[in-house]
Amino acid sequence: AYPTGGGTSEPGFCAWSSPDLREWKPEGMILKLADVSWANGDPWAPDIIQRNGLFYFYFCSGSAIGVAVSDNPVGPFHDALCKPLIPYEEDMSSIDPKAFIDDDGQAYLYWGATFDGRLFMRKLNSDMISFSGEKKTIYEFDAHAYYHCEGAFIFKRAGLYYFMWSEYNWTTLPNLEEDNSYRVNFAIASSPEGPFKRVESRVPILSTDMARKIIGPGHNSVFQISGTDTFIIAYHYHHGDEIRFAALDTLQFGSDGLLWTLNPSETGVPPVPLSCGLTLDGTGPFTHEDAISFKAAYPSVAHKLRLVVNGEIVMEGSPSPLLNWNNASSGFKRVKLEAVNGSGSVAVSVPLDIDINN
Structure with missing residues (x-):
């Protein structure tokens, strides 16, 4: 697991590992911002993917996205380009990367945080550190007076592509009334390039439950338990204060392949021992x-x-x-x-x- 924080006071990124998704241990710092020459802002929202025995770690510093590489998932990682992969944007839209490799080997990077309902995609070359083609708006909601979206994520199941994002207000105390709106939504397509269709009867799939003090759940990722049709969603939430908790729950799909609304368990998932x-x-x-x-x-x-x-x-x-x-x-x-x-x-x-x- 690669959180934004949790493990060090020095700016950078840490990793945590688990043999069963229940017991976790810190692996220490894997990338220091002091070693990233162009970094000029807080670190957040990393993503990692493997190809050819190397691990590519996409990360934010300020409103810019970089990529670091290592042959070990717990590092140390080094800046692959010595410059941002996606340059700085004053509107803070160059954040929250998600890399995805389809079954045919084509890789994609999704990202974005905007106040007009847009998220972006661009094809990656097989080296995972350079692009082919142009930046594309991969999802665009009919914007109204205020529609903030961020935290793009994509996964594939049974021929469908599930594009997920977090929306509305991410602020913390004392703006709890606004923070209630932060939630996870999704759309589906038959291609990783879209067009993605929002299914109004099934959204959002994750939102605030004030009675249980599960507030502002969002910025999720999803992973599959190998050899099964079990998909786990990871996300964070808070109880109304400044402390955010990481959570794991099992996604549920209907016979039509669509996601059902998630009822957070607060207990996590059953142990899944790594056996192979x-x-x-x-x-x-x-x-x-x-x-x-x-x-x-x-x-x-x-x-x-x-x-x-x-x-x-x-x-x-x-x-x-x-x-x-x-x-x-x-x-x-x-x-x-x-x-x-x-x-x-x-x-x-x-x-x-x-x-x-x-």
Whole structure:
């Protein structure tokens, strides 16, 4: 987990890790703003994504977005460009990045915070630190006298793309009456480039519950439990003071694929132990002549491992902590490990995204 704050008084970003989504430990600072030459504002709203064995950490400083890189999810990270990826905007619209890689390997960056209902998108190249094409307004609500939106997020499920954002007033005390309006909304599309359709009968999906003092919930992210159709939403809220709490809850979908309104649990999600993992032994991009090595972690009861690439099994055999994949064809590959035990149950790793060039 990569919060805006919580762990140090020095300007920068920290990480927290968990083996089961219940017990959490601090991993310390992963990026100091003192090491970012162009940074001239408070740090907030980071996002992280993996490709070719590297981790790309998108972050804000003031109203500008940067990108840092590391071969370890807990850093240390270094500024990849020594300049903003998205330059400073006086209207504070260059904040809240969200990176997304689709199944075909095309990457996108979504961002924005505006008072007229606009959020933005631009295609990323496979290096994850440069753009192709032009900036696009990905969502535009019919603005009225006051419509603030921020915190863009996108995920994919069963062929649908869910675009989420937080809206209305994010202020803290003493403006509690206004802060009640902060909430999470969503729209859907059949493409990551939209057009996104807002489903009025199902929105917002997360909003203030004054009776329970769950106030101003918002700026969410979503992740999938590997090998399942379970999607977890992470968000923050407060009880009417300056302290904000991080929360996890399970998203619910209707038979039509649309999200149901979420009733915050305040207890989190049940433990989800990590039982299967896959990491690259090295970094890419690779060529089709390379032998690509992976480090595998799996349950002791596993009697068979499968390497699955773009939905097809490319390797299958006895458990081993080191796997080598040879003669891979060129293109974008989404790779996961499946560990099968004697009863046939399967543990699945978080997928890795890899580029293989000619």
